[in-house]
Amino acid sequence: MQEEMTPQSQRPASTDLPDVVVRETACKTILNRTSLGAYSLNCYTGCEHACVYCYARFMQRFHPHPEAWGEFVDVKVNAVEALRRQLRHAEPGEVFVSSACDGWQAIERERRLTRRCCELLLEYGFEVHVLTKSDLVLRDLELFVGQKARIGVTVTTHDEALRVHWEPRAASVEERFRVLEEASRLGLKTAIMFGPLLPWLSDSQDSLDAMFQRAADLQVEVIWVDALNPRPRVWPAVSQLLRDRFPDLLERYRQMLFDSGARARYMAELGQRVQRAADRVSLQGRIVRCF
16 A cells, blocks of 8 residues: 655656656555465566556556556655564565566666565565566575575567567566576576467467477476466557557457457467477476466
8 A cells, every 4th residue: 555655756768768757655565465475565566667568557547647557666665664564473475576566677776675675575484486577686686595485587578579569678588588597506496487478479389489498498497378368458558569560460469359269269279389389398397377
């Protein structure tokens, strides 16, 4: 829960996208129960990565902003103090960092809230499950060595040109794989989320084979695979990108997302391709399908 939203200076964009507006807020709680694990923790509302398909856009229903998703970040400036209060009474468990933002987005470099919260969680015996699209997490890997933790990255495509369109301010594909390489070198458990796979762009058999081969080479322990879903507020952003960059796919995406028959056929075919890719590199026991 947030209050006292105060506009602050704008951060320069890392691309030709509009600048990101930063506001400071106060929160009453920071550690929340979730279906993704025992708890989730988000030190920020909003995310600079500006991923076109981002499901966290639904947060705008509860925290309206004049800026579009990807163009604002609210910093929960008292996150560490709020967490310390909660940890006095919370039962230790798994904590997903982060579920509605990227805990290691660019502003974390200066604010260090996610790092400080992770230090507290580990001190109190919680297990931290990281999922990020940022190589900034390399700064913090030493915190997790010898601790109850798992380091994960999200990869929607192995094609850097596609990544730039769909995830304009996130780390490059190779930078994300480097996170897994370094985490593995340090003896940390690792995970990867392949998703949402981009229909007819990053979900071909060749694309899946290439991504699963990288996961096999890196000996990733857990692999989640997800399809693009029609979550609230996602379609306007996706359809605009399709009109601008991939107009021939606009109607195919519309049908896949909103026509039940077309979606069922697509999901069945995608599931078969995922299975073939997993079989090819003997990863069947590590795959968790989210569709």
